[in-house]
Amino acid sequence: MAGLAEIARAAGVSVSTVSRVLNRRAGVNDETRQRVLTVLAEMPYTPRGLGALQRTGVIGLLVPELSNPVFPAFAEALETRASRLGYASLLCNTRSASMREEEYVRMLLARGVEGMVFVSPEIANTGGEDVHGYYAKLLSDGVRMVFVNGGAPALDVPDIAVDEQLAGYLATRHLIELGHTRVGFVSGPARSLPSRLKRAGWAAALEEAGVRVDPAWVAHAPFGAEGGAEAAARLLDAPRARPTAVICSSDHMALGVLREAHRRGVSVPRDLSVVGFDDIPVASYCAPALTTLAQPIDEMARAALDELSLRLDPDGRDAPTGNYSRVFRPRLVVRESTAPPS
């Protein structure tokens, strides 16, 4: 890893200046400081004394947010497993912060974090930016990482994921078996890969049952209960052929659907069946209790951490190369929010 001198050379300044920037001393021109910081971001600098922080068994857990209860659930499961393996975890909420995920990761690395688990990382959004290249760069910098529900088959990173397409399929199947044919999809944003996969499963199940899929049955909205309510409102307002059932991208969105249905006097499950996804703890407490597809959170957490610790262990350097990914089957949990159409 680079020393002060190298950084200085790359930035075209003396080591003293670099030192001053690092220590936030006054007396450095803003422009110069910026130049040094840029170089610093590219060839990350680890102070000598940081040897003291290396290999202390600290890992980073990155989740996009905490308001959807799946993420605290994942975080807790991952932490429990991590601590059993002797690692302490630092949890980072990448969306609430002013920093983007990338900066957060740099910050963690500068703090001597040995490896990281990305839960639903940005790469799962098939947006325009080159997040792919960013993860590839981290990887080539030797950062040890694991994805959970990452959806990045092209990267040489293990991905521990539920089969989202199967989830969409099973949810829709369940509704079809109950007798529904007009099944709506309360979906997250269009660029979210998990939502697209669920949609594929949903469409496959409907077509298999001989139902012509109507694109108007898909309502995109931001993740979260608010988004769910908003999407539900749009679907329930559909002039002709309004759905008798909906599947949702997440339980969290499903809660919003329940609320909106309640607000409009649409009775669940009599007038509308609802299937969630995740099986968050709340799902069994809400009214009506939510039929949902459970992610095997504990098993996934276990797999993710085993995978990571293999990569951290200096011995096991040989074993895991290649895109070793595990796909878990979601499990249908039938509760009270689904019933035959009236």
Place this chain on the structure above:
Amino acid sequence: MAGLAEIARAAGVSVSTVSRVLNRRAGVNDETRQRVLTVLAEMPYTPRGLGALQRTGVIGLLVPELSNPVFPAFAEALETRASRLGYASLLCNTRSASMREEEYVRMLLARGVEGMVFVSPEIANTGGEDVHGYYAKLLSDGVRMVFVNGGAPALDVPDIAVDEQLAGYLATRHLIELGHTRVGFVSGPARSLPSRLKRAGWAAALEEAGVRVDPAWVAHAPFGAEGGAEAAARLLDAPRARPTAVICSSDHMALGVLREAHRRGVSVPRDLSVVGFDDIPVASYCAPALTTLAQPIDEMARAALDELSLRLDPDGRDAPTGNYSRVFRPRLVVRESTAPPS
């Protein structure tokens, strides 16, 4: 802060040996290594190069767990506020880890965290151990910190808290006004200070109404939905004079009460009124929607971070000395889980 030389002197070895221990080099006797590590734990060492990590605007947020949704809610509110003030946050779950809170704090400090917010810290448990002394030591080491619902009036640390006693009082009052007289208390562990304060408010409200308080009306159980169910079971099994209403230490426990009531066919609110505490997001989704006392989470987060940033800001060193604490009033939110006794 101590340098290598001082550590070496204290451990009775040469600086080289300390250096070797810190960098995990081979060639140090296990016994010697242990001695050095012990000294290191007592006079924490910050590498020089860590200047690079100092004042990077990273703060630590310590919460006891994540399964009770108040804690993710607090975490998110704190993070949002922190990022607005230019700080990045590291979230730590102190209970799920193998480390105790103390070790976690040391770990964070070694990572150049500037300050920390303790949410419901261990000091709020009036257990036997000398946690008090531990926080005092952190304080005298110059660690900047703030408590949220800390309950440690003797320490020179700002404490941003809800008035727990008032919460217990208002909850009980509400039930008394509805006509209840036999009001149970589903309480967290006896050593939890917040639970004791709520109990005091509960007792005060009952006595004020001329009701003789029966100690059998208090059921202690571990925090969480399981604990709530367990405590509810005990109260509902009470042979004579079983309560017509209960207040709970948290919404999370209240969810357990709802579940247990449902399991036994006890209808809420017809046969049993339930008041929670916290107003977690789920409270409005569960069945029946929970009457509860809301903590003003956003305002508290704001206050906690303003308080902390005052202490971090090198300028404002003058202003905040003394045990500056803010007590927030909980707000009664009436939903569907309370009604007059039948």
Place this chain on the structure above:
DNA sequence: CACTGTGTTGCAAGGTTTTGCAAATCAGTT
């Protein structure tokens, strides 16, 4: 145009940490 003050930078001295090396220690063997 010179003078002054302010701000920025590199040099070199000084302090701290790392590491090569040799001395010391210890257990097992002859």
Place this chain on the structure above:
DNA sequence: AACTGATTTGCAAAACCTTGCAACACAGTG
């Protein structure tokens, strides 16, 4: 008891980072 080899430790030199200081640049002012 002496020898051997492995391990551990401190010394001192080397590498590295920090900081005081002087040099330089630049703008404003008399």
